[in-house]
Amino acid sequence: MRLYRVRKTVMQMLKDRDYLIVDHDLNMTMLQFKNKHGENMKREDRTINRRKRDDKSDQIYVFFPDEPKVGAKTMKSCITRMNQENLIRAILAVQQNLSPFAETSISEMGSKYHLEIFQETELLVNIKEHVLVPEHRFLTNEEKKTCWRVWAYFLPLIQLIDPIARYYGLKRGQVVKIIRPSETAGRYVTYRYVIQVQQQKPGLH
Structure with a gap:
């Protein structure tokens, strides 16, 4: 399952950045993932929120947008959720290239938020390995x-x-x-x- 592989790489990436990731996050099998979330899970429901191991105030969101080509609606939803938690850092694991509007929005928000964009194809295999x-x-x-x-x-x-x-x-x-x-x-x-x-x-x- 594609999303399982992407999530596994993201979890290891967060651990390597010194975010608090437990062994279960890293070692969950594909069967366990399917049994927990089902075959027809919504990607946006798999959002991850973790904090740095030694700094509770340093937190990050990882969003998995349902929208194949992320646009205005999805960007607004992500930013709203970040504002609710008073967070400025997030990763978006996207299925396709961003829409021109989304790219412009990220550029304009660069001074306030730190948003990292990864194509899911980049996360299917962990480059570090x-x-x-x-x-x-x-x-x-x-x-x-x-x-x-x-x-x-x-x-x-x-x-x-x-x-x-x-x-x-x-x-x-x-x-x-x-x-x-x-x-x-x-x-x-x-x-x-x-x-x-x-x-x-x-x-x-």
Whole structure:
């Protein structure tokens, strides 16, 4: 079942972003999913709301719109629900490209809300589990606060549109630690500085 696979990837993605996800969320089988929700479930009824593990105030919604091509009505419904809970962050798992109106709405709301759009086809398989994708971990402010400007100047860049950056919900200015296996050292560690678009690296001043 398509929605089951999408939901499973979303749950793992939220866990990797340090949202509170229990084992049952991750380990539910397709049969259990069908028995719980039925064959003809409404996608919008599968909305997910989770909070960060160490910060109850940092919450996120994940919407699964019924509307194949999300338009004005669906966007208004999502925003209304977010306002009711006083949340500013959400993920929309959509079946098709957004309507022009929906795209414009997201652009206009960018300063108030943080809305991430994923095509369901992007979520059928978890990109993190691909054999060629190494482990990624973003550094906390405490870990990078003393030398981040030096790092930002010398480090290679990763853009927000990069698939792995989108998976982890990275933000501009973060530093990502990438861990790869090494035959000689056991593991090989590199770092990337997150930018919005390709740009010059920040200065040291």
